[in-house]
Amino acid sequence: MKASQFFISTQKEAPADADIISQKLMLRAGMIKKLAAGIYNYMPMGLRSIRKVEAIIREEMNAAGATELLMPVIQPAELWQESGRWDKYGPELMRIKDRHDRDFIVQPTSEEVITDIARQELRSYRQLPQNWYHIQTKFRDERRPRFGVMRGREFTMKDAYSFDRNTEGALKTYDAMFAAYLRIFGRLGLQFRAVAADTGSIGGDRSHEFQVIADAGEDLLVYNPETDYAANIELAEALPLSAERAAPAEELTLTLTPGTGRCSELADYLKLPLSRTIKSLIFATEAEGKLTGIWLLMLRGDHELNEIKAGKLPGFGDGFRMATEAEIIDHFGCKPGFLGPIKTVKPVHVIADRTVANMSDFVVGANQEDYHYTGVNWGRDLPEPELVADLRNIVAGDPAPDGKGVVAIQRGIEVGHVFYLGTKYSKALDATFLDEDGKPKHFEMGCYGIGVTRLLGAAIEQNHDAKGIVWPTAMAPFEVVVCPIGADRSEAVREAAFRLHDELAAAGIDVIIDDRGERPGVMFADWELIGVPYRVTLGDRGLKEGMVEFQHRRDEAATKVALAGIAATVIGRVRADLAA
Known part of the structure; x- marks a missing residue:
């Protein structure tokens, strides 16, 4: 290839609105050109890298027994209505109408379409297992597209979908895809980590993310340096920091604490460690627009709520939100800042984090402005919590969930995700096959995605210096x-x-x-x-x-x-x- 016959379009400076190093370098190197917010032209230099990534993905997917097909970018709304995701997916789903006023979507993913293909084409157990994939344009209407190809609205993804007779077969396929992903990211020359993950809006029962290690990553990865344990912070189990509760050593005291609406201010005022204070977070649940419950979630003052974990609490499954100020005053008789579980005006559901449940002589809000209770103890001063649950984000130095040593945390960029779906979509779309006994059964499914264009940004975030990009050889244009x-x-x-x-x-x-x-x-x-x-x-x-x-x-x-x-x-x- 002659450079004189190729299109090279480098720039000395990146546009002022470029956020992170990969976006700046891709623009400066002439790999991408911005067309609209979150939408880019992929220029010849960038497209060469994309094609190399795609080639490696195809080789490993084919070697793992998957078969390539191609599904449309535009999908009919009926399939999404049938699965229930037309209403549940949210504003990121781009909904459009054709000239006949029929509803369609610009696909963010293809579970519905592939399941529709399977229910038409796979009639017998003899045709199973099947694993189909495509590399196709996706669109998600991000509210704040940013970071170049890392969080754009239009992007390229490889998504694969497997169909098996039973759980055993589905998990075998899952393991094969997991191994294929290890080979793909290894061949791409990236430093990455496979971590246990939450299933999110896709659904399912088993999930792993593949994270490229980079300081600019949005995700926090929890791992045990001494073992193979690794998980996204959303899923990482936070063990109680005390094995058992100590006996009370202080009396319950109503204490004046002016101007201490935050736990950090309270700890400074009382000259106590922040870990002695309790953070009271108030949520509301509702159904059909009506309030069904007010919930007080108790965390140690130096810990942060993990909303993914909170969303899995009994009673939270249909959706939860922060309580309004009016709802808080109605139940606690006080504005936010001095709330606590003692002497509420109306009953509330009290849920304690595991660490809080084992605490003694702690400090909570008194439901009076400028007052807290000190020397608070379970059983003596307030009832045992209605529920004890893992509510918080694990932090570096906490006991490792696998029971060996303590955890460390690093940042990562998600570039791949594998899910075991079970029958979530096959039941929703009534996709069945005739099993060996002649009876219809729903397919056991899995889905497996790789962000093809996102991989370029992730690779650059991990591989660059003051002069520019430092491509792994397998991804270089x-x-x-x-x-x-x-x-x-x-x-x-x-x-x-x-x-x-x-x-x-x-x-x-x-x-x-x-x-x-x-x-x-x-x-x-x-x-x-x-x-x-x-x-x-x-x-x-x-x-x-x-x-x-x-x-x-x-x-x-x-x-x-x-x-x-x-x-x-x-x-x-x-x-x-x-x-x-």
Whole structure:
């Protein structure tokens, strides 16, 4: 490939509205061009990387027994109404109408369509198992699209869907997909972690996320450095920090605490550790627009509520929200800031976090402005909680859920997710097959997604420096760039450069030669920004000595290599990278 025949569009500065390093570098390197909020044109340089990611995904999916098909971007509303997600999915679902006033959606995912295909095509257990995938454009109408391809509205995703006879078969397929994902992300050259995860809006009973490790990641990953345990913080179990409750040592006291509406202010005023205070969070549940309950969730003052865990509490399943000020005053007789479980005006459901349930002599709001109760103890001063549950986010240094040591936390970017769905969608759409006994049974399903375009942003967040992108070889738009210095003035340089280019290309190396005639500084800056892994530089002086300069993108300086051996050196290094 000649650079003069390719489209290279680098910029010195990123647009002012670019948020994170991957977005800035992709724009500067000419990989993407913004069309609208969260919607990008993928330029030739970026598209080459996308196609390389897709090729690896296809190879591993096919090797794992999956079959590729292609489903439309536009889907009829009827299928989503049949599954119940037309109403439940929320405003991220782009709803449209055709000229006949019929409802359609721009697909964010394809569970409904693939299940419809299965109920029409898979009649017998003899046709099972099946695992179908496609690589297709998706659209989610994000309220605040940001971070470039990391949280855009239009993106490319590989989504796969499996159909099995029973749970045993479905979990076997799940494990096969899990293993395929390990190979995919390994081949892409990324540092990643597979973590147990919540199933979210997709639903199902078993789930793992594949997270690229990066400081810019939105997700917090909890892991045990001493074992294989790893989970998204949404799912990570927080064990009680005290094995049992100590006996009371203080008297219950109504204490004046002016201006202490926050736990941190209260702890400072009372000169107590923040861990002695209790945070009272008030929620409401309702059905058909009517209030069904007020809930007081108690957490230690230095802990944070995990809303995913809260959403799984008995009675919270149909939806919960923060209580209004009017509802709070009606039940507690006090505005927020000094709320607590003692002497409420109306009954409320009290749920204590596991750590709080084992506390003694703690401090809670007194339901009077500027007052708290100190020396509070369960059983003596207030009834035992209605329910004790894991409510909080685990923090670094907490006991590990697997019982071995303590946990650490790092940030990650979700790039893949595997779900065991069970019969969630096959029952909703009544998708059945005839089993061996001649009776209809619902398919056991799984679904498996990879954010293809998001992977580019995640890789850059993990692999960059002050000069630009540092691509893993498997994802780079080109593996090698040949940079002839003064080729317009030296026929020897030109001939040697093109001879090397042709030899590398013939060996299957994805190589580009920069024949644009740019000055060395401009040429090098462009390719360092774009992030091509290997660069070979040829100049008159070096050729007279039979030498060229060879440099990996991460190397601080080039190494001199004999011209006669440079092709073999490059081929060996690239093939070793791709085989790693």
